[in-house]
Amino acid sequence: MTRILMNSGDVKGAWAIIPTPAKDNASDWRATNTVDLDETARVVNGLIDAGINGILSMGTLGEAATMTHDEKLDFMKALVDAAAGRVPIFVGTTCINTRDTIALTQQALELGADGTMLGIPMWCAPSLDVAVQFYKDVAEAVPEMNIAIYANPEAFKFDFPRSFWAQVAEIPQVVTAKYIGVGNLLADLSAIRGRIKLLPIDFDYYAAARMDDSIDAFWSSGVVCHPLVTTTLRDIVSKARATGDWSAARAFQARLGPTAAPLFPNGSFKEFSTYNIALEKGRMNAGGWMNAGPVRPPYHLCPEPFLEGARQSGRMWADLGKALEAEK
Numbered sequence: 001m002t003r004i005l006m007n008s009g010d011v012k013g014a015w016a017i018i019p020t021p022a023k024d025n026a027s028d029w030r031a032t033n034t035v036d037l038d039e040t041a042r043v044v045n046g047l048i049d050a051g052i053n054g055i056l057s058m059g060t061l062g063e064a065a066t067m068t069h070d071e072k073l074d075f076m077k078a079l080v081d082a083a084a085g086r087v088p089i090f091v092g093t094t095c096i097n098t099r100d101t102i103a104l105t106q107q108a109l110e111l112g113a114d115g116t117m118l119g120i121p122m123w124c125a126p127s128l129d130v131a132v133q134f135y136k137d138v139a140e141a142v143p144e145m146n147i148a149i150y151a152n153p154e155a156f157k158f159d160f161p162r163s164f165w166a167q168v169a170e171i172p173q174v175v176t177a178k179y180i181g182v183g184n185l186l187a188d189l190s191a192i193r194g195r196i197k198l199l200p201i202d203f204d205y206y207a208a209a210r211m212d213d214s215i216d217a218f219w220s221s222g223v224v225c226h227p228l229v230t231t232t233l234r235d236i237v238s239k240a241r242a243t244g245d246w247s248a249a250r251a252f253q254a255r256l257g258p259t260a261a262p263l264f265p266n267g268s269f270k271e272f273s274t275y276n277i278a279l280e281k282g283r284m285n286a287g288g289w290m291n292a293g294p295v296r297p298p299y300h301l302c303p304e305p306f307l308e309g310a311r312q313s314g315r316m317w318a319d320l321g322k323a324l325e326a327e328k
Helices: 037-050 069-083 098-111 128-141 162-168 185-192 202-211 227-243 247-259 269-274 276-287 304-327
Strands: 013-018 054-057 089-091 115-118 146-150 174-178 197-199 217-220
Touching: 013 037, 013 227, 037 069, 037 227, 054 069, 069 089, 069 098, 098 115, 098 128, 115 128, 128 146, 128 162, 162 185, 185 197, 185 202, 197 217, 202 217, 202 227, 202 247, 217 227, 227 247, 227 304, 247 304, 269 276, 276 304
Parallel strands: 013 054, 013 217, 054 089, 089 115, 115 146, 146 174, 174 197
Antiparallel strands: none
């Protein structure tokens, strides 16, 4: 039986981007089978119970670059089994070349994943035609797999220009994209012509939603510090759009925004990207809602002052969640 592809309209609300939970010894290069599968199942069930609309995984902070092939398959299966069809599960299948990416994407499809959060292979900085052809090839090879483009310019050495979006919008399997920033948002929305749902980060969601009515979904990694913060953001923006009164959403953004500042060393996205995994997992562990565990090598090294900033960010997010609980 042929599986029906999603479309951009199927992507709504709050999408969690989660880490790959690691066992205590995962920072040791000698370690094997480092995925904490019990914590994986607990987190998936907890997010679904909290009302999250979809789950993205195995990107940068998901440590797709540092897991073994068997670990990836084990994690994918744990995600799919725990979700049991209740929300879409997208898994990262980016490898260092097209053929391995296709093979892993096919395995993900066979395990029951709904889609792939797909970045560009990381070695040479890609040209525009290379980047577009990569997505065309994966879509042709695994036509039943939905694709979320992982548009991270630091990770993939590619700036994802408007011409890129115009071309990948012609690929039916590309239904959504993990998107960063709002500076080019309106131009990129014009290029995709409604065919791809762009997901801004939670910190940008209020601003992006006010810029264009098509922005009705976003991604959140902070969600695993306390899911109520993420679902509150979703619901308060939805209410604002329905009523035309944005005052409560604006006030909530003023509470959420400050939790981001300590996460970025010296206020730099580039410096954050150098230590992305350690900083995000430090934030998540400090939030206390989930045990993300240690970082797999070689990215387990990070300056302590940077880590402490990330922990502060996680505690601030968790404190906001507890305040929201108290206000209910």
